[in-house]
C-alpha cells in the first residue's frame with residue numbers, strides 16, 4: 570500500500586487512523602456480524618453511532634443546549650435554498666460576497682426573496698475579505714449570510730461581520746473543526762463534511778432552536794424544513810449512515826488529539842510553513858491579502874501558466890496530488906486540512922524549493 574500526500578480541496582484527505590479503524594470494522598462492526606453500511610438506521614447499534622457522534626461534536630464545539638445538530642444530505646449547495654426557505658420570513662436577507670460559494674448562495678436566495686449584496690471582494694478576484702464593520706444592514710433583513718472560509722480563493726473571515734443584531738448564517742464547509750468557534754454568535758453554522766470532516770454525502774447544520782419552526786416559506790419541501798429533521802433527530806428518512814459513522818470517528822480523532830485548540834495550533838504551524846515560504850520565494854507567490862489568509866486552502870501562482878502546469882505535473886510524479894488550482898482561478902492550491910500531516914507540508918515546501926532552483 571502506498572499513500573500520496575493529497576492536497577485536494579474536497580473530497581479530501583482523512584486521518585489514516587480513521588480509515589484503518591473503518592477498514593477493521595468493515596466486515597463485522599463490533600461483533601454484530603455486518604458492516605455499518607448494511608445495518609438499519611433504526612437499529613440500536615446505529616442509534617448509538619449517531620448519538621455518540623452528536624455528543625462528541627457538541628463537546629468539541631462546545632455547542633450550547635439551545636442549538637440542534639442535524640445530519641443532512643444534499644451537500645452544502647442544498648442549504649443555499651434551505652436557509653432562505655426556513656428563515657426568510659420578511660423575504661429579505663443580506664449576503665457578503667467573498668467568492669463563488671457565497672455568490673451561489675446569494676443567487677439561490679434570490680429565488681425566494683430579496684437578496685441584498687452587503688459587500689463584495691469581486692473587484693480584486695476575491696483575494697481579500699471586505700470591511701464588514703458597518704454594512705448597509707436594514708431592520709427588515711431576516712439574516713446576514715457569509716461563507717466563512719473561501720475554499721477556492723483561500724480567504725477566511727478572521728473576525729465575524731457586525732450584523733447589527735441580525736442573525737448570522739455561515740457556510741463553514743472548508744473550515745469546519747479547524748479551530749474553536751463561539752457557536753452562540755451564529756444562528757446557523759453549516760457545512761458539507763467532505764472538506765475537513767468526513768466523506769461526501771453528509772451536511773452538518775447547527776441551528777439555534779428558535780429558528781426551527783413551522784413558519785417556513787410556502788412550498789418548502791418536507792425534507793428541507795429544519796423542523797422535520799429536528800423533530801426526528803435527523804432520522805426522518807434514511808440518513809447517510811456510513812458517512813455519519815466516519816464523521817463520528819473523525820470527531821473522536823480530534824478529541825484524542827486534544828480538541829479544537831490543539832487542532833488550531835497544528836493548523837497554524839502547518840500554514841505558517843507554507844506561507845513563510847511563499848513570502849520569501851522569488852518564483853511562487855500567494856494570491857491572498859496576508860491578513861485574510863485561510864489556514865486550510867492556500868492558492869499560489871508562479872505568474873507563468875506553463876511553469877504552473879510543469880509544477881503540477883512534476884509534483885504529481887513526486888507524490889503530491891491535487892495541487893492544480895480551481896478551474897476558475899488557475900495556478901495552484903494546496904488544501905492543508907486537519908488530516909494533512911505537518912510532514913506533508915514540509916515535504917511539499919522542500920519540493921517547491923527544489924523546483925525553484927531547477928527552473929530559475
Ligand SMILES: *Cc1c(COP(=O)(O)O)cnc(C)c1O
Nearest residue numbers: 644645646670720740742743761
Ligand atoms: C465545497 C463547498 C460547497 C459545495 O459543497 P457541496 O457539498 O458540493 O454542495 C459550498 N461551500 C463551500 C465553502 C465549499 O467549500
